[in-house]
Amino acid sequence: MLTLRQYQQDAISQLYDWLRERKHDHDSEHNPLVVAPTGSGKSLLIAAIIRDALVQFKGQRVLVLTHVKELIEQNHAKLMAVFPECDAGIYSASIGLRHTQNKVIFAGIQSVADKAALLGEFQVVMVDECHLIPHSGIGRYRQFLNDLREVNGGKIRVVGFTATPYRLDSGYLHEGNGRLFTDIAANIELLPLIEAGYLAPLTAKRTAFTVDLDSVKKRGGEYIIGEAGTAMMADGNTGKAIEDAVYRASDRQHWIVFACTIEHAAEICHELNKHGITNHLVTGQTPKKTREAMLQEFRDGRVRALVNVGVLTTGVDLPLIDCIILLRPTASTGLYLQMLGRGMRPHDDKADCLVLDYAGNIERHGCVDDPNINLGKIVEDREPGEPVVKTCPECETIVHAKLLVCPCGHEFPPPKPKVSDVAANAALLSTQWEPVIQKVTRVEFSQYQKAGSEYPVTKVEYYNDDGMWPVKVATEFVCDYHPDGSWGKQKADAWWKFWRLTKYQDNSIYLRQAYLHHLFSTGEYVSHLRLDMRGKYPSILGKSFCKPHAIPA
Numbered sequence: 001m002l003t004l005r006q007y008q009q010d011a012i013s014q015l016y017d018w019l020r021e022r023k024h025d026h027d028s029e030h031n032p033l034v035v036a037p038t039g040s041g042k043s044l045l046i047a048a049i050i051r052d053a054l055v056q057f058k059g060q061r062v063l064v065l066t067h068v069k070e071l072i073e074q075n076h077a078k079l080m081a082v083f084p085e086c087d088a089g090i091y092s093a094s095i096g097l098r099h100t101q102n103k104v105i106f107a108g109i110q111s112v113a114d115k116a117a118l119l120g121e122f123q124v125v126m127v128d129e130c131h132l133i134p135h136s137g138i139g140r141y142r143q144f145l146n147d148l149r150e151v152n153g154g155k156i157r158v159v160g161f162t163a164t165p166y167r168l169d170s171g172y173l174h175e176g177n178g179r180l181f182t183d184i185a186a187n188i189e190l191l192p193l194i195e196a197g198y199l200a201p202l203t204a205k206r207t208a209f210t211v212d213l214d215s216v217k218k219r220g221g222e223y224i225i226g227e228a229g230t231a232m233m234a235d236g237n238t239g240k241a242i243e244d245a246v247y248r249a250s251d252r253q254h255w256i257v258f259a260c261t262i263e264h265a266a267e268i269c270h271e272l273n274k275h276g277i278t279n280h281l282v283t284g285q286t287p288k289k290t291r292e293a294m295l296q297e298f299r300d301g302r303v304r305a306l307v308n309v310g311v312l313t314t315g316v317d318l319p320l321i322d323c324i325i326l327l328r329p330t331a332s333t334g335l336y337l338q339m340l341g342r343g344m345r346p347h348d349d350k351a352d353c354l355v356l357d358y359a360g361n362i363e364r365h366g367c368v369d370d371p372n373i374n375l376g377k378i379v380e381d382r383e384p385g386e387p388v389v390k391t392c393p394e395c396e397t398i399v400h401a402k403l404l405v406c407p408c409g410h411e412f413p414p415p416k417p418k419v420s421d422v423a424a425n426a427a428l429l430s431t432q433w434e435p436v437i438q439k440v441t442r443v444e445f446s447q448y449q450k451a452g453s454e455y456p457v458t459k460v461e462y463y464n465d466d467g468m469w470p471v472k473v474a475t476e477f478v479c480d481y482h483p484d485g486s487w488g489k490q491k492a493d494a495w496w497k498f499w500r501l502t503k504y505q506d507n508s509i510y511l512r513q514a515y516l517h518h519l520f521s522t523g524e525y526v527s528h529l530r531l532d533m534r535g536k537y538p539s540i541l542g543k544s545f546c547k548p549h550a551i552p553a
Contacts, residue, residue, distance in 0.1 A: 004048060005198065008041055011186040012048055015159070018185035031158040032185035033130070033174055038163045038341025039199050040188050043078035046126055046161065050104055051083045053124055061121060063148075064106045065141070066128040069094040070316060075128060076106045091119070113140040116147035122156060129314060130160030131167055131334060135178040142180075163341065164334035166373060190369040194429065199344045201352045202324075202368060202428040208244040210360045211237055213329050222331050229260030232327055232359065233267055241358045242271035245325050252323035252354055254298065255305040256312060258339050260328045265307045268327060272305055279305040282312060313338040319345035322353050329359035333373050336365045340428070344368075355428055367429055435541055436533050438473040440526045441465045445517055448477070455481045455488075462529055474529055474538040 004012070015034055022030045036042045046064060053060045064075055072092050079088055089099025092108040099105060100119055112119060125148065127133065133141045149156055160181050166172045174181045193199045216227045232238065249255065255277075259265035265281050272279045280294040280303050297303045299320060306312065313335065324343045330336055339361075343353030355362070366372040442463040449456035458478040464471045478495050479488030530542040 004044065005041070007188055007193065007198075008045055008048070011036065011045060011188050012052075014186035015049070018183065019157075029155060029157075030183070031160065031181045032183050033160045033162065033165055033181045035165050035184055035187040036161060036163060037188060037190045037193065037199070037344075038338065039345045040163075040193055042128065042161055042163075043075050044082070046075055046128065047079040047082050049126070049159070050079055050086070054086065054103060057123075060103070060123045062104045062124045062126065063119065063122040064104070064126045064128065065109050065112075065144075066106075067109055067132055068314060069108060071128055071314060072106045072108055074317070079104065079106075091115070109140050109144065113144050114147075116144055116151050119148075119151075121152045122148065123152070125156055125158045127158060127160050129162060130181070131162045131164050131173060133160075133173075133180055134167065135171075135173075135176055135180075145180075164337055166334065191429065194344075194369075197346065200319075200346045200350060202340060202343060202355050203352045204355045204357065204362060204428050205248050207248070207356050207358055208240065209237075210358060210363075211329075213360060216329075218331060223329055225260050228329050228359075229264040232260055232329070233264055237358070238264070238267045238327070239271050239274075241325075241327060242268065242275065242277075244358075245323075245356050246275045246277065248356060249323045249325075249354055253301065253304060253349075254318070254320040255323040255325060256318070256321050256342055257305055257307040257325040258312075258328040259307055259309050262309055264327070265309050268307050272307070277305050278303045279307055282306055282308040284309070284311050286311075312342060316342070317345065318342065319347040320349065321345070322347075322350040324353060324355045326355065326357040326359050326361050329361060329364075331364070333365050333371050336361050337368055337371065340368050362428065369429055436531045436538075437544075438462075438529050438531055438538075439464045439466065440473055440529055442470075443517070443526065455479065455483075457481065457488075458492075462526065474531055474540050476540060 011034060015032060018032050034045065036045060050062050050064075053062055064072075066072055066075070069092055072090060072095060076088060076090055079086055086104060087102050088104040088106065089102035090097040090106050091099055091112055092106075093111045094108060098111075105119065107119075125145065127141070133139070138146075145156070145158065158180065160173065162173070165174065165184060173179065174183055190199070194201050211232055213223065213228065213231055216231050217224050232241075245255075257265075257268055257272075257279075259268055262283055262285075265283065269279050269281050280298065282291055282294060286294070294303070294306070295316070295318070298306050298318065306318075312318075321343045324340060326339065328339075330339075340355060343355065364372070440462045442465055444461045444463065446459045446461075447456050448459040458480050460476040460478060462473040462475070464473050476495075479486075479492045482488035482492065526543050528544040529538075529540055530544070532539040532541050
């Protein structure tokens, strides 16, 4: 029996409402998106829509496309579990099945890319993990869909399913030129699922260090994986990270570790072995039966850690995972969310999933329910006229045009990396963050003018000198020099009013600054700042003072 949760039924109803509104619009092809977070039951959504299509419209045929055999098998198995009488088949070379005549076919794009005529007509095509379809160019998905339109008399309905409706190279899937999808018809939000207990919450502990990747180059907007791997291994980083993880995750029993390259993963396994942490290394080269045996040992608790190189981000259901160790950096928000999604499936034996990030991903991308999505910002490191990116013909991964192979193991000569003394300390859910209180012992003022800006500003820097070396706590910019009546000047006047120095309103800015600097230098003023650390730079939420009467009337 097919039993849907309320949010799943709502999403399907929203999709159907969207389709009904465009039922008679024949001027253009409308293709909707369904956004469903990892762990929200995307396979069940697909099964329910297929059942409705076949029950209500007897002549319909449905094709479900995706890129990995695990998702093909998972989606097919879910449909047969809830709709066993359905006439459904599989066309996938990697699975060893090539069905062509069924009402419903689950297919791998690699296997059917040139088989549109063989498969015949379909009224509905569902694409799982549809963010793999590029905006422009003719990749395997685009070419196949074009061929299928010809077979189907010129038109088909394509419904996309994804947890991340955007691409690093081109932005949101339903926006811009060349888009295949036209609207987000249904969007299941992440946070309500966590609050209702349908997904497990993530929690992060401050790690001992974060590898600084500023010197690692990007191509196609993503870190060159070989350079990143070498950076993560340099100066004993792997050993230090694993030692720190063993300490912080001592109470966690099912770890998944994301590595950059096979060499990097092997080093991680070596370090885990030194600490008595049983583990398996899973890569794209691991034979299917061996991999299945490894995953089963992990489920049974005979192996504590799975170390993987780019293969356990989709299509794997391992709800026991209670610790994610990020030793692979990524500039892709989508990949970041996929990695963290591995730990969000609920299980009776876990309350949450711990995330230990040694690659700066949390600071880079933010909370999983409200990520910092930086789209379309490709590094211009190509010659004029060269293409920026291309799509891997096997796995549809986006890589830079200069890259000779898919970044699953290719090594590039790296510059010597640096290790940052600032460790990961960001929230993983927007409801988890708390203000940070920082001590202040000194305040400095200076005039600053950004290149291209018409007006200078007063730069106010707060320091704590109590440690081995001065630490800048936060910075404020006060728009003293902006025109009267402007937003910046109003904010500046409010800033000075806060210090109750309005009686110096007629004095020069320099005199006001000098007087305020004198007050700070007496040590009678700000003692602590209350900061929001979620952004790139600390944001000041409030100030504490040494004495209640510190600010003069």
